[in-house]
Amino acid sequence: MILAVIFIIVSVITGFLVTYFLAAKYSLFERGAYGIAIGLGLQTWLVYLFSLIWKLQFICIYFSIALSLLFCILFFIINRSDIKLKILYEATDIKKDFLLNKTSYFAHIAVFAFFTVIFCRLFYRTIIWKETGIYVGLSNNYGDLPLHLAYITSFAWGDNVPPLDPAFAGKKLTYPILSDFLSAIFLKSGLNFRNILFIPGFLLTISFYGILYYFTYRITKKRLAATLSTFIFFLSGGFGFYYFFQDLANTSGSIWEFLSNLPQNYTKIPPLNYHWITPLTCLNVPQRSFLFGFPFTMLIFLFLYTGIQKKQWKEFLFAGVVAGALPFFHTHSFLAMLMVTIPLGIIYWDWRKWFLFFFPAFILSLPQVWYFSSHVDSERFFKFQFGWMAGDENFLWFWIKNTSLFWFFVIGGGVLFFLKQNTTALSRLKYFPLTFLILFLIPNILLFAPWAWDNIKMLIYWYLGVTPLAALALTYLYENKRLKILSRTVFFLSAFSLIAAGFIDVFKFAIAPINGWKEFSTEEIELAKQIVNETPADAIFLNATVHNHPVFLTGRKSLMGFPGHVWSHGHSGGREREVDINAMLRGKPNAISLINKYKADYAIIGHHEKRKYANKDFFKKNYTCIINTRSYQVFDLNKKITPDLTSDIVVKKNGLSVRYYDNEDWRGAPVFEEITADINFNWANDDDKFVPSPFSIAYEGYIIIKNAGQYTFTLASDDGSWLYINENLLIDNGGVHRVQSKSETITLKKGVHKMVIKYFDKGGGAVLKLTWKPLSRGRESVIPARALLPQKPLNTLKNRQNGLSVKYYDTIEWHDEPIYEDIDTEIEFDWPNNSAKFFNSPFGIIWEGFINIDTADTYTFVLSSDDGSWLYINNALIIDNGGSHMVREKSGSVFLEKGKHKIKIKYFDEKGGAVFRLLWKNSDGSVVKIPVERFSVHENESSEANEM
Structure with missing residues (x-):
């Protein structure tokens, strides 16, 4: 925690001081705003470069802090008097300006406080901790958050530098990494998940x-326009607010109840072709590279x-380095920047000044651009599509309804800006905002990402670049004194239409x-902790291809991870790998x-x-x-x-064959x-279900009947189910219904009988349970696995060479x-509850039979049981471990x-867990399981035919 605080303070101070390399005049507030981004960005790059040598270890963080502190100290020593004068001069400037424009300052303080609260609450809700797990507070962040956590944890806990994609093992990470690297x-x-994002x-x-x-202020020279620009951008939207009032009119509850449970988003209404989502909820929070x-x-x-306005070469050089x-940090931002x-x-x-911009920009970005271009399937990223998301809708109307009156105010502001600049010495600046129109035209013709909607990552810079013009036009309306x-x-009214949605x-x-x-349950969080503690950092996991797997x-x-x-x-081979993962x-x-292979x-x-x-x-x-x-x-x-090829479990698989449709x-x-x-299952919803609804299941196999008589079967289900015995319908519990049970009794001969169960679920909960009452007496119970076979056995009991006869009461x-x-070959069990019991x-x-002794000697037997057990040999009681008790061991x-x-x-079990083990001591004194080969049902031979 302390290290993180030191890192932030040193970063911000470093960034603040770096702004003094610039030549133009900037206020202390400007330097503070610029310094946060510059300082954190510089520190992130430094730690990343050190991590290429040592991975992300503490030494990398210490070195970057030390270098920044060294820079600050040297900077103060070399420029102490100059920096002191500049800071005093800028502070005096703010004081004078405040005294002259108190109303404006207080208004801006109020606006800043408003947005600070909004930013704080939005980012604090990036992760919501509950007793039941980790939740995401923004629906637009549901699909992105686990992926960013995968990147972050792979840097911090997975030694993933240089980065491989933690959601597509073996491939280079092609996502801009440094925003997540800062969180790492x-x-x-020492910060937790919530704080590393917040x-x-x-x-x-x-x-x-x-x-x-300040970008808007420098272009328009108007404080009101600068303030309005923050509202226009951060709260941008279209005419979707109309549907808010429509929903409000149709609500039956109070206004606060309605506001507390808004039925939809009003900047994102895909059925009505609203796709310009307000940036705070779709870009600033979920798209972390922004x-x-x-x-x-x-x-x-x-x-x-x-730099153009003041003719300052330092601004060009600094812009080129950034x-x-x-x-x-963000590839789409880099592309948008180049297009402008x-x-x-x-x-x-002015070739000298532009050389100072493009040369460092080219040299520094070249390795990064080469890295991305060499590992991305570029064919998926660039293709023609007119109108972005407009589809068949009229192009002009699509943009008007998605951005409200924004275009009209951009045009009006552009005219005002053009006329204003014509009256100044630097009239060429009138073309500066026009260059941002390129970021509207090209993304409306060409897609820059596989998902068409992702072109908003380019279009947003058109919106940003011309926002000062719209703010200027609104300011002109407000300041107009004639009407x-x-x-x-x-x-x-216009401001309302621009920001309401x-x-x-x-x-x-x-x-x-x-x-x-909900992204992750409490169980999944605990599972993740165990995985971190018990597996190596570079481990590769086979898991389902979902977006929110706990491995992230x-x-x-x-x-x-998620195929999308x-x-x-831009990875190739995703579909082939997905098919292979399902096969595994x-x-x-x-x-x-x-x-x-993988x-x-x-x-x-x-x-x-x-x-x-x-x-x-x-x-x-196959695996441990x-x-x-x-x-x-x-x-x-x-x-x-x-596998133990002598095991009865390997020779004979118990159960019914089941097919899901x-x-x-x-x-x-x-x-x-x-x-x-x-x-037996009870699935409350599709998240719990083995197969999402609608689905059907068919069980088929054979039931072993040891004693002829009447058997009562009960079938409970939601929705329909049917039970067939020997190809005859016994229970018809069909139809769409809630959980209901039906029972029928049938007389069955000793032997093997064909059994089929059919079930379907149309939606909602899914329940199926089959129980029986053997010989139609006693309690209803689940049919034991050993009584079910997927195929008709061939003299099953004859194939058992050893064991003791066993009878259950x-x-x-x-x-x-x-x-x-x-005939029992496994004379032991450990059943924690009724659902696990036979x-x-x-x-x-009661087990009975014979034990074969190959050497005359004194033998020590051990009985461990919960509850009572007794051992008799040659009709003599050897061990008395009787009574109701917890697991207890006795020997004789x-x-x-x-x-x-x-x-x-x-043996008997009264309630609770049921445990039984029969052991003996070896010649070396160790207590071991008695080999099954020692037991036989008959005295004269180790195996004798037994009819079913």
Whole structure:
């Protein structure tokens, strides 16, 4: 925290002092506004250059601060008397001006305070912390925030310098990085996510506010015009405010209730072709590169205007240095700057001065431009499209309704400016604002980004460049004394039309109560912390291709994030990689080879992956799970599991085959297939669902019936479901409805019976649960996985060579007939609750059979259980671990001759968790599991045919 404060103070002081290299006269307020952007930009570049050597480490921050302090000290020593006089002179100037224009100063202080509050609240809402997770306060920032956090954390925690794209592993980062790099410096300095976004956003927007004010003031020489320019730009919008009043008229609640829950944005109404969104909510906050792009680009224009006006070469040189630093801050701003400065150079040609601008701009920007051009698929960035977003709508009307009366005041202000400059010695300055029209004409013909709307990143500089003209025209209306009442009426109505829609949208996001839009849950934040602690900084993750994956909070690299971001940033091969990622997540036959191809280190399986039909069993079977939370598992793809080919689990997969369809009537090819025994889900909305609605599911396989008799099945669902046994419809729970249950009883013979369940969901919640009552008695329970098979077995029990016979009872006293029988090869379990248990509590179990002893000796057995358990060998009680208790371990010893000995184990569970383990001691004293090969059901042979 302290380091961040020192960094900011040193940066601002350095930037402030640097302005004294300029030749023209500037006020202290100007130098303060310019110094914030210049100082933070200079420090960011310095730390980045040091990071190319050491990565982003504290030494880089210390060195940049030390260099800046050294500069400040030397600057004061060399220019002490001169700087002192200039500061005193400028302070005196402000004092005199204040005494002469108190009303104007107080008015501007009020306006500045208003915008300061707006900026503060907007940037403070960039991230909203709640108990349930991280939310974003602006809807326009929902898609961008996680990507910026990915960049920031990759610099601070992922050693990602020189930068690779953390959202497209293995590719160079083609996004302008330095705004996010500044936030990474703050993150490294100990600030939290909210403050690393709030502090640079707030400071640089305050700086930009001052630069815009003084840019307008230097062009118009009118304080009112300068003040109006900030309203015109920051609250710009079109005629969308008409729909605000329409919605207000139709509301049934109070005005405050309506204002607190505005039904839509009024500068962004795509169905009505409103696309000119007020800059504060669509550019300043979500498009973080504009944090430096706006102030730096407008500084360049301001210095060039001043240099042309005052004939000062230092302004040209300084503007050239800032222009050369611009591409890594914001590429679109750099392009916009070139499109204006080249014609400015032609109009105001003085080769010496323009050489001082273009030479440093060219030398400094060349490596940055080469870097971007060599790693971007330029074919996606430049193509012809007339009218920007106008489409089939009349071009002129499209721009009038999107920008209100702005064009009319630009034309009026242009005429006034032209006439005013004709009366001065520097009449050539009258052409200066006209060069900004290029930034309107070209982006209305040519697209500069894959997304057409992104041309606003160029068009916004047309708007900025001619805003002083519109402000001048409005000022003329206000100051007109001939028709004062009429002029001021027109002034207020016109000003209202220019800023009403933008003000409403800014009010919605900055002032009104807001719940926000959820980006990351608390569980995902904790998961990110575990990933940071337990994985290397350069790790590559296999995850679902979504915009807000928790891996973006870790500084680690993702094989791929949101495909739209990959495409819009000019990367090629995105579609192929997306297909491969889906194949890996689904555990397709080529999944392992693809994982090796992309060199992924870890895989995350959670909510996002399930919606991409991820096959968790594939990863559980093949890779080690290193992190396990309620909804997420992280698998180490460098730690493969060698399957135990003797395991009964490998030989026989339990469950039913399930197929998911992306329609409600099982049409076409399934979008996902797997084998599952979990016929039980309750999904509240599409975010929870495995497949978004509408969808359908078909389960198919066989149910093993060990004892003939009547079985009651219950099917609960929302929406429709059907259960078929032996191809006959047993339960019809069809139709669109809320959760409802239906039950039917059927008599089944001992053996295997075909089972099919069909389900569909039309929308809303999705619920399905299948339960049964074996032999139509006892409690209703979920059908155990071991009773379900995806294919008809071939003498399943005959294939089991070893084990003990097991009987389950629905009491803790082993009364009546058992409700389930089998041959058990896994004589242990650890079930934390009823949903994990084979049968719901209370229940009892008896294992019986023989244990084969190959050497006569004394053997020590160990019983660990929750609740009671007893071990009998040759009808003698060896261990009494009875009673209701938590997990408890007891042991007993017995001498056994070589050969087979009768063994019996009894167990019961009353409630809570259910745990059971049978172990013995090796000759070395270690306690181990008894090999299943030691057990058999019959005395005379290790395996005997058992009919089903």
